[in-house]
Amino acid sequence: MNIIILSRNASLYSTQSLVDAARRRNHYVRVIDHMACDLIIESEKSKIFFNNQPIEKIDAVIPRIGSTATTYGAAVIRQFESQGVFSTLHAEPLLKARDKLSCLQILGSHGIGVPKTVYVSNPYTMPFLLEQMAPYPIIIKLVSGTQGMGVILAENKSNAESILEAFYATKEKVILQKFIKEAKGADIRAFVVDGEIVGAMKRQARPGDFRSNLHRGGTSELIKLTSQEEETALKSVEILGLKIAGVDMLKTHIGPVVLEVNASPGLEGIEGTTGVDIAGKIIQFVEKNRK
Numbered sequence: 001m002n003i004i005i006l007s008r009n010a011s012l013y014s015t016q017s018l019v020d021a022a023r024r025r026n027h028y029v030r031v032i033d034h035m036a037c038d039l040i041i042e043s044e045k046s047k048i049f050f051n052n053q054p055i056e057k058i059d060a061v062i063p064r065i066g067s068t069a070t071t072y073g074a075a076v077i078r079q080f081e082s083q084g085v086f087s088t089l090h091a092e093p094l095l096k097a098r099d100k101l102s103c104l105q106i107l108g109s110h111g112i113g114v115p116k117t118v119y120v121s122n123p124y125t126m127p128f129l130l131e132q133m134a135p136y137p138i139i140i141k142l143v144s145g146t147q148g149m150g151v152i153l154a155e156n157k158s159n160a161e162s163i164l165e166a167f168y169a170t171k172e173k174v175i176l177q178k179f180i181k182e183a184k185g186a187d188i189r190a191f192v193v194d195g196e197i198v199g200a201m202k203r204q205a206r207p208g209d210f211r212s213n214l215h216r217g218g219t220s221e222l223i224k225l226t227s228q229e230e231e232t233a234l235k236s237v238e239i240l241g242l243k244i245a246g247v248d249m250l251k252t253h254i255g256p257v258v259l260e261v262n263a264s265p266g267l268e269g270i271e272g273t274t275g276v277d278i279a280g281k282i283i284q285f286v287e288k289n290r291k
């Protein structure tokens with residue numbers, strides 16, 4: 001097959017792992033930066049150019065779209081899909097999942113456990129909503145943050161107020177969220193490929209932090225998910241219309257709650273922790289869909 005991996009950086013672990021897996025299975029694979037793709041739109045003969053050359057005769061694309069390139073990344077995916085190219089990630093599910101507010105709205109409306117979350121759209125109702133969020137501390141989170149950056153613990157109401165004021169000034173979209181203390185700085189990452197959990201790990205925040213992201217110094221270990229956790233992860237991914245995703249969940253006494261669903265989940269942590277060739281599973285998924 002002729003496969004394109006959309007990635008801003010060919011030397012990233014996840015990109016490299018996919019390239020290796022595709023070559024091992026005898027595919028022709030190229031890494032292309034989606035931000036360097038040019039889109040020409042015409043009725044039923046739209047084209048994608050890279051370095052002034054049309055990209056043609058592609059069997060599949062594997063998009064790895066980072067949080068700084070979501071909108072244009074989605075446009076590039078949409079253009080490939082309009083040309084009938086199989087993509088492991090569709091444009092609309094990427095947009096739904098990437099926005100933490102829309103992701104939780106959609107999952108919550110389908111009965112998936114989510115932490116109580118509030119979106120404050122204007123400064124006038126902020127004092128009322130901050131009152132509603134008690135007891136403190138609470139979480140304040142950037143709607144499109146990633147790798148634990150932009151997830152803040154506000155100790156009390158006045159603390160939360162000053163953090164929100166700063167975000168208003170910069171026009172950043174933020175959500176308020178109940179702080180789930182009983183998780184004790186641990187979360188669960190379930191990796192889903194094509195309706196199947198291919199790996200799962202527990203991540204623990206480093207001492208003094210509550211964010212368990214490996215990029216924030218967290219540690220990870222292999223775990224076996226409960227059937228409720230498996231079901232929650234698989235259902236969440238299906239509801240959003242994703243095929244490959246990393247679901248972040250917290251354990252609570254009333255079952256798992258989903259924090260977010262990552263549409264371009266990193267492979268390094270999960271492959272390193274579980275020993276599973278997840279990139280290989282992704283390539284197999286691509287093969288299955290081209291046959």
Ligand SMILES: Nc1ncnc2c1ncn2[C@@H]1O[C@H](COP(=O)(O)OP(=O)(O)O)[C@@H](O)[C@H]1O
Nearest residue numbers: 145146147148149178179180187211212248259
């Ligand atoms: N409501 C919360 N209660 C407790 N811990 C949280 C909460 N939200 C986030 N965290 C911690 O912060 C980490 C990062 O949050 P997450 O929503 O997954 O954003 P990111 O996209 O930055 O990974 C989580 O993995 C978890 O450890």
Ligand SMILES: [Mg+2]
Nearest residue numbers: 147148248260
């Ligand atoms: Mg996360």
